[in-house]
Amino acid sequence: MAAMQQQISRDRSQGTLQLDQQQYIKELLSTYSMTEAHSKAVPMAPGTKL
Numbered sequence: 001m002a003a004m005q006q007q008i009s010r011d012r013s014q015g016t017l018q019l020d021q022q023q024y025i026k027e028l029l030s031t032y033s034m035t036e037a038h039s040k041a042v043p044m045a046p047g048t049k050l
Helices: 022-031
Strands: 006-011 016-020
Touching (some): 006 022
16 A cells, blocks of 8 residues: 555554655655765664554
């Protein structure tokens, strides 16, 4: 399912949702000629339960 430039994956057996904006970010970087930019860590660790 895609909504608002997000890829949303649901795993009913584990009761989880995964939100991914990778494609949107790639398009945004390309638009602003930043595809060679270096990434930085985000303040939220992957797998953080909200």
